[in-house]
Amino acid sequence: MKIDSPIQFQNVCKRFRDTFALDNVSLEVTPGQVFALLGENGAGKTTSIKIMMGMLDADSGKSRILGMDSHREHLAIRQQVGYVSDQPSLYDWMTVERIGWFASGFYPNGFKDEFDRLVGQYGLDPKKKIKSLSKGMRAKVALSLALAHQPSLLILDEPTSGLDTLVRRDFLESMVDIAAEGRTVFLSSHQIPEVERVADTIAIISKGKLLVVESMDRLKRTTSQVIITTSGELPRLALPDIIHQEKQGRQIRCVVRHDDDLDLSSIADNPLVQGLEVLRPSLEEIYVAYMRSTGSPASSANTNAVSDAKEINS
């Protein structure tokens, strides 16, 4: 485990009654990156973040943020980490300026000045009451509050949910600027296309299990969609690491992980194979393939196709 890793999660388990929210999750985040944790609703994204922030205690495993124990040093973590929750509700009756003053009581000196600067940068009126702000403006206030103490790590729990496309785009692109300053951004989301543009590293979580942690470039480079057209039943596919496959008529569609070079010569040589096509999938397609591989509810519409494909593979 790297010492300088801002987020270290090691074999973290969390159970709510009979449900595993997190099942032996381990991950590390490289400093200065935008790290995106992707997963469907209830996958364990918020639970992970709450454990990182010390808001929840893990049943077992270790969670360290900026070298500090999440459970024991949660106050120190909150002092050094900027955090925006999934539904950042602020006090409606306060003005933008006043909420900055209120929050400054909990941080060292300099918070208010930086908050005022950020508010000006985002074009917010400090005299306006929170209740008169739009959702996007509120998100910017929440982000200003999270950034005003100049944290080296920013943790955002589904920061763009409920925002319109334009605001979402602006918001996420500001994350790139923050990462460019050398700070680390950890965000959870299920808005895959937006995340694809800004994230350096991707982690996909489903039903509390971490399916993949990979840099965006490598994940895309080493994942391919293979479409095989056959004239009969193939006994077994000689593909490296099949994430998911489904059969549609005479076509078999597979999403596979491989090394830098994908070798399909053995399939191409098969007399039953009439056509072979290799595509570079988008992050969304990779995500869907991983989700379907776990039989998550999102993929239930294609259950039959998946089961057919599994039969072929066996």
Place this chain on the structure above:
Amino acid sequence: MNTKAFRHMLWKEIMELAPAGVAMVLGILLFQWLYCHLAMRKVLIGSDDQLLVTGLVFGLVFCIAAGGSIFNRETDRKTLGFLQSLPLRPAVLYFGKVLSLISWVLILVAFTVIGTWLMAKVYTATVVIPKPFPQPTGGIVLFSIAAAIVWGVTFSLRIKNAYASIALATVTLIATVIALAVSLQSYNQIWTCIAAAIPIVMLCFHPRLVAHQLFQSDEPFTFLPRRIERTHRQPQRSMNLIWQQIHYYKWVTLAALPFALLAGTVTRGEINSVEQLAASLFLLGAMAIGIGSQVFAVDQRKDGYRFLRDHGVPPRCLWWNRMWIATAVFVVLALLPPVVVTVNHLVDLSYIPRSFMPVIVLTLVCPIILCFAIGQFFSLHLSSPVLNLFMCVAVSVPLVIWGSVTAMLNVPFLITLVPFVIAFVLATWLFIPKWLVEKRSLRYAWPSIALPLLAAVTSYVGASAYRVYEIPAVDLVRPADVKDPAVLPDGYSEQNARWTERMDQEARGNVTAFTDAWLPDNAEPPYVRVETLPPNKLTTLEPLLLEVTSNTDRLQFEPPVHASYEDTSGKYLGQFLLDSALPGIGTTNR
């Protein structure tokens, strides 16, 4: 505490309560004006304190409404997430909120006084400051304000819906105030203490509730899996479990402490009457149930036992750790009342009749151990803390009554209650291995459930058998026409015959000295009737007439009073119950 953080939090809370507070201030002034205008009062305070007291009632309404929603409104508005994102200590949040509430109450009190003064000016009335503060109404209102804050804050922490918490806090407050008022009215200081102690006990739970309900943290109720994880790797497994348990019990101890202290102090050193024993038994029993019900609760919470199971903690090791720490806490607290009583009697330890000590010990110790045993039994079998507590009370009360009734018939606790204690403790010992691996159906739990039932049969059969051999079938108020049983132990027939003659008999025996130390200084009656306890093994004496020779002005004791007497050599002869006083009935033969 970080004063800057505290100041900001206090400011926020005072501002949040401002609309309600200002409305209350206006309400107070309006009420006072209407009251003076309609009633045309000339004397505002002093002979008529309603203006002041009713002003305080506004404070009470404010406390219950604002206090009942002070924490859960953060959840309602979803601003809790924002607070959680700040490096905010639970203590800052708690004290910020509670002190803002108290600040507004003080503001309301100030405006009540200002309003009274204003009305006096407007209506050219006399202002007489009451000295002392109007009693008891004013005192009850002030107590109610404090209790309203405690109950309001408690329910707002526990219940997410603000309206529900306000309603529950109101109902609880009314019950508390009624209990206090009735106890004051009847000069029953025991109940006054209990009514006052319950909000104080609730106060002890606030730090835990704030940390747990708002911050989802187990601090200060620490349950650190990390410690147990280390436990698994190192041989000091039990030591770490002890550490964990001690952290858990510090709050349980704090909550149980007032009960133990009250049990010692309610008697005020006069632990020689049935009534005071009953009060002590009630308080210590409640304490025992409270501690007992926590024995395995630490593992039931959030299914904490699973972690222990997954890390291979042996079930019996767990049982011993849970039991001995709880027992230690329980024993220490249970010893407090005797300590308090002893301290009260450092000057004259002979004050407590020697004959009464076994009664005290038997009456108190066995039932409270039973309550503890029942508590630990249900804490293992029921995961819901509320149901657990309810079942503890539901089972303890009839069993203690059973033990008390049979004790009055001289059947020892060894037969009536001890089998239950053994059964309940043995039941958890037997069941814990199955419990830890979640085998809890009737198929696995039946030995554990059967043991208390077996104890019930043993106790019933044992008491019956003992009764047959040891206690004559003599009814205390047996009709005169019913003949004595054919065979009675020696002396019982004669004793019974004497008993029926009661006051017609002259006193007998060798009473050569009679101490009146147990009477108040100014106790008086020239003649009192003294009756022995009902005929049984303890007393073989007939009714007596005794003359009290000192302080004959006034009779100032409330029967029944237990007393004992000795002969000239100091040999204990028996004890009697002074249950009524009939001045002038006759003279004593000594």
